[in-house]
Amino acid sequence: MAGRDAVLVQEPVKPSDIAPPHHLPNPLDSIVAVDEEIPIIDYAKLFSDDLDERSRALQHLSKASEEYGFFNLVNHSVPDNVIEGALKKIADYFRETEAEEKRKYLKKSSEDTMVYGLNSYAGENREFVKMVVYPEYHCPPEHCYREAFGEYIKGLEEVKFGLARALSKILGQEETYIEDVFNLKRGYDVCAVNVYPPCFNAKSSIGLPTHTDPGFCVSLVQDVNGGLRVLSHQGKWINVSIPPNAILIQLGDHLEVLTNGKFRSHLHHVVVTKNKVQRISLATLHGPSLDTIVSPAPEFVDEHRPRGYRAMTYREALETNDNNPIDVETCLEQLRL
Ligand SMILES: O=C(O)CCC(=O)C(=O)O
Numbered sequence: 457m458a459g460r461d462a463v464l465v466q467e468p469v470k471p472s473d474i475a476p477p478h479h480l481p482n483p484l485d486s487i488v489a490v491d492e493e494i495p496i497i498d499y500a501k502l503f504s505d506d507l508d509e510r511s512r513a514l515q516h517l518s519k520a521s522e523e524y525g526f527f528n529l530v531n532h533s534v535p536d537n538v539i540e541g542a543l544k545k546i547a548d549y550f551r552e553t554e555a556e557e558k559r560k561y562l563k564k565s566s567e568d569t570m571v572y573g574l575n576s577y578a579g580e581n582r583e584f585v586k587m588v589v590y591p592e593y594h595c596p597p598e599h600c601y602r603e604a605f606g607e608y609i610k611g612l613e614e615v616k617f618g619l620a621r622a623l624s625k626i627l628g629q630e631e632t633y634i635e636d637v638f639n640l641k642r643g644y645d646v647c648a649v650n651v652y653p654p655c656f657n658a659k660s661s662i663g664l665p666t667h668t669d670p671g672f673c674v675s676l677v678q679d680v681n682g683g684l685r686v687l688s689h690q691g692k693w694i695n696v697s698i699p700p701n702a703i704l705i706q707l708g709d710h711l712e713v714l715t716n717g718k719f720r721s722h723l724h725h726v727v728v729t730k731n732k733v734q735r736i737s738l739a740t741l742h743g744p745s746l747d748t749i750v751s752p753a754p755e756f757v758d759e760h761r762p763r764g765y766r767a768m769t770y771r772e773a774l775e776t777n778d779n780n781p782i783d784v785e786t787c788l789e790q791l792r793l
Protein backbone atom coordinates (compact mmCIF):
# COMPACT_ATOMS: atom_id res chain seq x y z
CA MET A 457 0.00 0.00 0.00
CA ALA A 458 2.91 2.40 0.56
CA GLY A 459 3.42 4.55 -2.48
CA ARG A 460 -0.17 4.40 -3.75
CA ASP A 461 -0.90 7.53 -5.67
CA ALA A 462 -2.77 10.03 -3.50
CA VAL A 463 -4.83 11.22 -6.43
CA LEU A 464 -5.81 7.76 -7.61
CA VAL A 465 -7.00 6.16 -4.41
CA GLN A 466 -10.69 5.25 -4.50
CA GLU A 467 -12.60 6.96 -1.73
CA PRO A 468 -16.13 8.32 -1.81
CA VAL A 469 -15.19 11.85 -2.85
CA LYS A 470 -17.96 14.24 -3.88
CA PRO A 471 -17.16 16.50 -6.88
CA SER A 472 -17.69 19.55 -4.68
CA ASP A 473 -14.98 18.21 -2.37
CA ILE A 474 -12.19 18.41 -4.87
CA ALA A 475 -12.38 22.13 -5.45
CA PRO A 476 -9.11 23.82 -4.47
CA PRO A 477 -8.95 24.49 -0.72
CA HIS A 478 -10.52 27.81 0.19
CA HIS A 479 -7.59 29.73 1.53
CA LEU A 480 -5.69 32.94 1.66
CA PRO A 481 -2.92 33.31 -0.92
CA ASN A 482 0.25 31.76 0.41
CA PRO A 483 3.84 31.73 -0.81
CA LEU A 484 3.88 28.04 -1.74
CA ASP A 485 1.12 28.57 -4.33
CA SER A 486 3.44 30.47 -6.64
CA ILE A 487 6.10 27.73 -6.63
CA VAL A 488 6.29 25.62 -9.75
CA ALA A 489 7.50 22.11 -8.96
CA VAL A 490 8.60 19.55 -11.54
CA ASP A 491 7.99 15.81 -11.64
CA GLU A 492 11.55 14.57 -11.79
CA GLU A 493 13.07 11.23 -10.79
CA ILE A 494 15.30 11.50 -7.76
CA PRO A 495 18.29 9.16 -7.33
CA ILE A 496 17.51 5.56 -6.38
CA ILE A 497 20.04 3.79 -4.18
CA ASP A 498 20.13 -0.01 -3.91
CA TYR A 499 20.97 -0.58 -0.24
CA ALA A 500 22.05 -4.25 -0.59
CA LYS A 501 24.54 -3.37 -3.34
CA LEU A 502 26.35 -0.96 -0.99
CA PHE A 503 27.49 -4.07 0.88
CA SER A 504 27.79 -6.49 -2.06
CA ASP A 505 30.52 -9.17 -1.99
CA ASP A 506 31.09 -8.34 -5.64
CA LEU A 507 33.65 -5.54 -5.33
CA ASP A 508 32.82 -3.91 -8.67
CA GLU A 509 29.14 -3.86 -7.88
CA ARG A 510 29.82 -2.42 -4.41
CA SER A 511 32.12 0.24 -5.76
CA ARG A 512 29.56 1.32 -8.40
CA ALA A 513 26.84 1.50 -5.75
CA LEU A 514 29.05 3.59 -3.46
CA GLN A 515 29.87 5.96 -6.33
CA HIS A 516 26.19 6.35 -7.04
CA LEU A 517 25.54 7.11 -3.35
CA SER A 518 28.38 9.63 -3.37
CA LYS A 519 26.90 11.47 -6.37
CA ALA A 520 23.37 11.37 -4.89
CA SER A 521 24.61 12.69 -1.54
CA GLU A 522 26.73 15.47 -2.98
CA GLU A 523 24.41 16.58 -5.77
CA TYR A 524 21.00 15.96 -4.20
CA GLY A 525 21.19 15.21 -0.48
CA PHE A 526 18.08 13.03 -0.79
CA PHE A 527 17.34 9.72 -2.51
CA ASN A 528 15.01 6.73 -2.51
CA LEU A 529 16.49 3.68 -0.81
CA VAL A 530 15.34 0.35 -2.27
CA ASN A 531 16.30 -3.26 -1.59
CA HIS A 532 16.81 -2.33 2.05
CA SER A 533 16.43 -4.51 5.13
CA VAL A 534 12.98 -3.41 6.35
CA PRO A 535 10.39 -5.93 5.07
CA ASP A 536 7.45 -4.54 3.08
CA ASN A 537 4.91 -6.04 5.48
CA VAL A 538 6.59 -4.27 8.41
CA ILE A 539 6.27 -0.85 6.71
CA GLU A 540 2.70 -1.55 5.61
CA GLY A 541 1.76 -2.94 9.04
CA ALA A 542 3.03 0.15 10.86
CA LEU A 543 1.25 2.55 8.48
CA LYS A 544 -2.01 0.63 8.70
CA LYS A 545 -2.04 0.47 12.51
CA ILE A 546 -1.25 4.18 12.72
CA ALA A 547 -4.12 4.97 10.33
CA ASP A 548 -6.40 2.86 12.59
CA TYR A 549 -5.27 4.80 15.64
CA PHE A 550 -5.94 8.22 14.13
CA ARG A 551 -9.30 7.10 12.74
CA GLU A 552 -10.55 5.45 15.93
CA THR A 553 -9.14 7.60 18.71
CA GLU A 554 -11.14 10.41 20.25
CA ALA A 555 -9.65 13.91 20.19
CA GLU A 556 -9.72 14.04 23.98
CA GLU A 557 -7.61 10.90 24.25
CA LYS A 558 -5.01 12.20 21.77
CA ARG A 559 -4.89 15.57 23.52
CA LYS A 560 -3.50 13.95 26.67
CA TYR A 561 -0.11 14.31 25.01
CA LEU A 562 -0.34 18.03 24.25
CA LYS A 563 1.93 18.86 27.18
CA LYS A 564 5.31 20.28 26.19
CA SER A 565 8.40 20.25 28.34
CA SER A 566 12.06 19.65 27.62
CA GLU A 567 11.68 16.13 29.03
CA ASP A 568 8.76 15.05 26.83
CA THR A 569 9.19 11.72 25.08
CA MET A 570 5.91 12.05 23.19
CA VAL A 571 3.91 15.05 21.98
CA TYR A 572 0.69 15.34 20.03
CA GLY A 573 -0.31 18.34 17.95
CA LEU A 574 -3.06 19.43 15.58
CA ASN A 575 -2.25 22.39 13.35
CA SER A 576 -5.07 23.47 11.11
CA TYR A 577 -4.57 26.98 9.82
CA ALA A 578 -3.28 28.78 6.71
CA GLY A 579 0.39 28.06 7.57
CA GLU A 580 0.13 24.33 8.32
CA ASN A 581 -2.39 21.51 8.02
CA ARG A 582 -1.14 18.49 9.92
CA GLU A 583 -2.01 16.32 12.86
CA PHE A 584 1.05 14.69 14.35
CA VAL A 585 2.57 12.64 17.10
CA LYS A 586 6.30 12.92 17.78
CA MET A 587 7.99 10.20 19.80
CA VAL A 588 11.53 9.58 20.96
CA VAL A 589 12.15 6.12 19.50
CA TYR A 590 15.86 5.54 20.07
CA PRO A 591 17.90 4.62 22.11
CA GLU A 592 14.72 3.84 24.08
CA TYR A 593 11.44 3.27 22.33
CA HIS A 594 8.71 5.48 23.80
CA CYS A 595 5.22 4.66 22.71
CA PRO A 596 2.31 4.55 25.16
CA PRO A 597 1.17 0.98 25.91
CA GLU A 598 -2.46 1.91 25.20
CA HIS A 599 -1.70 2.94 21.61
CA CYS A 600 -2.81 0.20 19.21
CA TYR A 601 0.13 0.73 16.82
CA ARG A 602 2.78 0.26 19.53
CA GLU A 603 3.88 -3.20 18.42
CA ALA A 604 3.73 -2.76 14.63
CA PHE A 605 5.39 0.65 14.79
CA GLY A 606 8.05 -0.72 17.18
CA GLU A 607 8.91 -3.38 14.62
CA TYR A 608 9.33 -0.73 11.93
CA ILE A 609 11.55 1.39 14.19
CA LYS A 610 13.65 -1.69 15.06
CA GLY A 611 14.04 -2.43 11.34
CA LEU A 612 15.29 1.09 10.69
CA GLU A 613 18.29 0.60 12.99
CA GLU A 614 20.10 -1.59 10.47
CA VAL A 615 19.45 0.99 7.74
CA LYS A 616 20.72 3.87 9.89
CA PHE A 617 23.98 2.16 10.86
CA GLY A 618 24.45 0.74 7.35
CA LEU A 619 24.05 4.15 5.75
CA ALA A 620 26.45 5.65 8.30
CA ARG A 621 29.06 3.04 7.25
CA ALA A 622 28.54 3.60 3.54
CA LEU A 623 28.58 7.40 3.84
CA SER A 624 31.75 7.23 6.00
CA LYS A 625 33.45 5.26 3.23
CA ILE A 626 32.53 7.71 0.50
CA LEU A 627 33.87 10.50 2.70
CA GLY A 628 37.20 8.64 2.61
CA GLN A 629 37.01 7.71 6.30
CA GLU A 630 36.93 4.55 8.41
CA GLU A 631 33.63 2.67 8.27
CA THR A 632 32.72 3.64 11.83
CA TYR A 633 33.60 7.33 11.38
CA ILE A 634 30.04 8.78 11.41
CA GLU A 635 28.83 6.29 14.01
CA ASP A 636 31.70 7.37 16.30
CA VAL A 637 31.63 11.15 15.83
CA PHE A 638 27.85 11.28 16.25
CA ASN A 639 27.83 8.58 18.96
CA LEU A 640 24.95 7.03 17.03
CA LYS A 641 24.62 4.12 19.48
CA ARG A 642 23.35 6.70 21.98
CA GLY A 643 21.78 8.82 19.22
CA TYR A 644 18.57 10.78 19.77
CA ASP A 645 15.99 9.61 17.22
CA VAL A 646 12.52 11.11 17.02
CA CYS A 647 9.80 9.85 14.71
CA ALA A 648 7.22 12.37 13.50
CA VAL A 649 4.01 10.58 12.56
CA ASN A 650 2.37 13.09 10.21
CA VAL A 651 -1.25 12.92 9.13
CA TYR A 652 -2.26 15.37 6.38
CA PRO A 653 -5.93 15.94 5.61
CA PRO A 654 -7.41 15.64 2.13
CA CYS A 655 -7.36 19.02 0.39
CA PHE A 656 -11.08 19.68 0.95
CA ASN A 657 -10.54 19.55 4.71
CA ALA A 658 -7.46 21.80 4.70
CA LYS A 659 -7.36 25.51 5.51
CA SER A 660 -4.72 26.13 2.82
CA SER A 661 -2.53 24.17 0.42
CA ILE A 662 0.30 23.93 2.98
CA GLY A 663 0.65 20.63 4.78
CA LEU A 664 3.98 21.50 6.33
CA PRO A 665 5.92 24.73 5.69
CA THR A 666 9.41 24.88 4.20
CA HIS A 667 12.21 23.64 6.47
CA THR A 668 15.29 21.47 6.78
CA ASP A 669 15.70 18.84 9.48
CA PRO A 670 18.40 18.55 12.13
CA GLY A 671 20.53 15.46 12.73
CA PHE A 672 22.39 12.87 10.72
CA CYS A 673 19.58 11.94 8.33
CA VAL A 674 15.84 11.47 8.03
CA SER A 675 14.18 8.27 6.83
CA LEU A 676 10.63 8.61 5.54
CA VAL A 677 7.89 6.21 4.46
CA GLN A 678 4.31 7.08 3.49
CA ASP A 679 0.98 5.40 2.78
CA VAL A 680 -0.04 7.39 -0.31
CA ASN A 681 2.21 9.15 -2.76
CA GLY A 682 2.31 12.87 -3.40
CA GLY A 683 2.74 16.12 -1.54
CA LEU A 684 6.40 16.24 -0.53
CA ARG A 685 8.51 18.73 -2.52
CA VAL A 686 12.26 19.16 -2.15
CA LEU A 687 14.46 22.01 -3.39
CA SER A 688 17.25 20.49 -5.49
CA HIS A 689 20.85 21.64 -5.66
CA GLN A 690 19.96 23.27 -8.98
CA GLY A 691 17.31 25.40 -7.33
CA LYS A 692 14.38 23.41 -8.75
CA TRP A 693 11.46 22.28 -6.60
CA ILE A 694 10.89 18.59 -7.25
CA ASN A 695 7.64 16.70 -6.58
CA VAL A 696 9.08 13.70 -4.76
CA SER A 697 7.67 10.34 -5.74
CA ILE A 698 8.53 7.48 -3.39
CA PRO A 699 8.15 3.98 -4.90
CA PRO A 700 6.07 1.51 -2.84
CA ASN A 701 7.98 0.48 0.29
CA ALA A 702 11.08 2.47 -0.62
CA ILE A 703 12.50 4.64 2.17
CA LEU A 704 13.21 8.25 1.29
CA ILE A 705 16.48 9.39 2.87
CA GLN A 706 17.24 13.07 3.40
CA LEU A 707 20.63 14.11 4.74
CA GLY A 708 20.33 16.22 7.89
CA ASP A 709 21.67 19.58 9.07
CA HIS A 710 24.32 18.02 11.30
CA LEU A 711 25.85 15.96 8.50
CA GLU A 712 26.11 19.26 6.64
CA VAL A 713 27.90 20.78 9.66
CA LEU A 714 30.24 17.79 10.15
CA THR A 715 31.24 17.73 6.46
CA ASN A 716 31.51 21.54 6.39
CA GLY A 717 28.91 21.73 3.63
CA LYS A 718 30.21 18.91 1.40
CA PHE A 719 26.89 17.15 2.02
CA ARG A 720 23.93 19.47 2.48
CA SER A 721 20.51 19.17 3.99
CA HIS A 722 17.81 20.42 1.64
CA LEU A 723 14.74 22.58 2.05
CA HIS A 724 11.45 20.74 1.70
CA HIS A 725 7.75 21.20 2.40
CA VAL A 726 4.47 19.38 1.99
CA VAL A 727 1.45 20.51 -0.03
CA VAL A 728 -1.98 18.94 0.19
CA THR A 729 -3.43 20.53 -2.96
CA LYS A 730 -3.84 17.29 -4.91
CA ASN A 731 -4.67 14.95 -2.06
CA LYS A 732 -8.17 13.52 -2.34
CA VAL A 733 -7.50 11.33 0.68
CA GLN A 734 -5.55 11.75 3.88
CA ARG A 735 -1.80 11.02 3.65
CA ILE A 736 0.33 9.59 6.47
CA SER A 737 4.12 9.84 6.60
CA LEU A 738 6.56 8.52 9.20
CA ALA A 739 9.59 10.82 9.24
CA THR A 740 12.28 9.51 11.59
CA LEU A 741 15.01 12.01 12.41
CA HIS A 742 18.17 10.11 13.31
CA GLY A 743 20.39 12.34 15.40
CA PRO A 744 23.70 12.32 17.27
CA SER A 745 23.53 11.77 21.02
CA LEU A 746 22.26 14.89 22.79
CA ASP A 747 25.65 15.63 24.38
CA THR A 748 27.68 15.25 21.17
CA ILE A 749 29.38 18.50 20.14
CA VAL A 750 28.98 18.74 16.39
CA SER A 751 31.36 20.96 14.44
CA PRO A 752 33.05 20.82 11.02
CA ALA A 753 35.68 18.05 11.14
CA PRO A 754 39.24 19.22 10.35
CA GLU A 755 39.39 16.82 7.38
CA PHE A 756 36.71 18.92 5.62
CA VAL A 757 38.21 22.34 6.35
CA ASP A 758 41.00 23.87 4.28
CA GLU A 759 41.94 27.15 2.62
CA HIS A 760 39.50 26.51 -0.25
CA ARG A 761 36.70 25.57 2.10
CA PRO A 762 36.98 27.59 5.30
CA ARG A 763 35.04 26.54 8.34
CA GLY A 764 31.40 27.49 7.71
CA TYR A 765 29.61 26.44 10.91
CA ARG A 766 29.96 26.90 14.66
CA ALA A 767 30.20 24.08 17.21
CA MET A 768 27.18 23.21 19.36
CA THR A 769 25.96 20.15 21.22
CA TYR A 770 23.00 18.46 19.58
CA ARG A 771 20.88 19.37 22.61
CA GLU A 772 21.83 23.07 22.35
CA ALA A 773 21.00 23.02 18.65
CA LEU A 774 17.59 21.47 19.31
CA GLU A 775 16.85 23.90 22.14
CA THR A 776 17.64 27.00 20.07
CA ASN A 777 14.64 29.35 19.59
CA ASP A 778 13.02 28.00 22.77
CA ASN A 779 12.31 24.63 21.23
CA ASN A 780 12.32 21.37 23.14
CA PRO A 781 14.51 18.51 21.86
CA ILE A 782 11.44 16.50 20.83
CA ASP A 783 10.34 19.31 18.47
CA VAL A 784 13.44 18.44 16.36
CA GLU A 785 13.38 21.87 14.72
CA THR A 786 16.24 23.05 12.55
CA CYS A 787 18.67 25.76 13.69
CA LEU A 788 20.91 25.66 10.63
CA GLU A 789 20.83 29.46 10.29
CA GLN A 790 22.24 29.89 13.80
CA LEU A 791 24.87 27.22 13.13
CA ARG A 792 26.15 28.98 10.00
CA LEU A 793 29.10 31.36 10.52
O1 LIG B 1 5.43 14.26 5.29
C1 LIG B 1 6.39 14.47 4.57
O2 LIG B 1 6.48 14.07 3.42
C2 LIG B 1 7.55 15.26 5.13
C3 LIG B 1 7.57 15.35 6.62
C4 LIG B 1 8.69 16.18 7.12
O3 LIG B 1 9.35 16.86 6.38
C5 LIG B 1 9.01 16.19 8.55
O4 LIG B 1 8.26 15.58 9.36
O5 LIG B 1 10.04 16.80 8.91
Ligand SMILES: [Fe+2]
Pocket residue numbers: 667668669724739
Ligand atom coordinates in the same frame (compact mmCIF):
# COMPACT_ATOMS: atom_id res chain seq x y z
FE1 LIG C 1 11.20 17.45 7.25
